[in-house]
Amino acid sequence: xxxxxxxxxxxxxxxxxxxxxxxxxxxxxxxxxxxxxxxxxxxxxxxxxxxxxxxxxxxxxxxxxxxxxxxxxxxxxxxxxxxxxxxxxxxxxxxxxxxxxxxxxxxxxxxxxxxxxxxxxxxxxxxxxxxxxxxxxxxxxxxxxxxxxxxxxxxxxxxxxxxxxxxxxxxxxxxxxxxxxxxxxxxxxxxxxxxxxxxxxxxxxxxxxxxxxxxxxx
Numbered sequence: 001x002x003x004x005x006x007x008x009x010x011x012x013x014x015x016x017x018x019x020x021x022x023x024x025x026x027x028x029x030x031x032x033x034x035x036x037x038x039x040x041x042x043x044x045x046x047x048x049x050x051x052x053x054x055x056x057x058x059x060x061x062x063x064x065x066x067x068x069x070x071x072x073x074x075x076x077x078x079x080x081x082x083x084x085x086x087x088x089x090x091x092x093x094x095x096x097x098x099x100x101x102x103x104x105x106x107x108x109x110x111x112x113x114x115x116x117x118x119x120x121x122x123x124x125x126x127x128x129x130x131x132x133x134x135x136x137x138x139x140x141x142x143x144x145x146x147x148x149x150x151x152x153x154x155x156x157x158x159x160x161x162x163x164x165x166x167x168x169x170x171x172x173x174x175x176x177x178x179x180x181x182x183x184x185x186x187x188x189x190x191x192x193x194x195x196x197x198x199x200x201x202x203x204x205x206x207x208x209x210x211x212x213x214x215x216x217x218x
Contacts, residue, residue: 061103062174069096073131075168077112080126082134090131093172094138101144106175107131109150112167113160117152124150131170146175 065071071093073086082090097105109124109131128147136142156167 058174058176061100065096065172065174069093071172072169074165075127075170077114077163077165077168078123079168080123080130082130087134090134091138094135094140097135097140097144102177103174104144104146104176106146106148106173107135108171108173109147109152110155110167110169110171111153112162112164113153113156114163115153121150121152124152127168127170131172135172 070089073089107128109128111120111124132145132147158164158166
């Protein structure tokens with residue numbers, strides 16, 4: 001009987017890899033050893049984002065950005081320097097980003113498969129920071145741009161162990177709204193995302209006849 005219990009416990013423990021060791025029941029370790037791995041409260045956060053419109057409109061903006069602007073720039077082998085094509089793309093990104101001052105972005109750095117994991121992760125980060133710095137030079141606030149995620153060579157567009165320019169890239173993505181921005185109030189994100197559509201529905205003559213307070217000019 002005891003041998004059966006011990007064997008079962010051994011199987012349970014061996015089935016857990018280093019990444020999911022917290023799933024092992026606490027009776028195998030000291031009290032309090034099993035802690036929350038970081039997902040506690042995620043369901044509530046997700047539901048809140050859905051209800052107030054935050055998540056829905058972030059996805060809408062992300063789709064618009066990827067459809068209206070080239071979100072990717074490529075790099076030469078083992079380089080984090082921008083060529084002319086990359087600068088042209090980033091200027092287009094900056095123009096789009098400037099239209100939405102309450103939106104935050106992340107720049108993901110990638111590499112091809114040549115080289116070690118550590119080196120490529122560092123190279124991907126340098127590429128992401130180069131893009132962030134260029135966008136800042138185009139008038140985008142640094143507090144709206146994040147270059148802390150470097151995926152290195154783990155997400156290639158073209159699966160190959162050799163040099164592949166398409167894999168040597170950065171990708172700019174919409175990630176959320178700026179906290180406490182004056183135009184983001186009460187979860188009314190639709191007014192932000194579609195404000196240009198609302199404005200376009202008003203005849204220009206009507207706009208010219210309105211004062212700054214919204215009343216008819218005398």
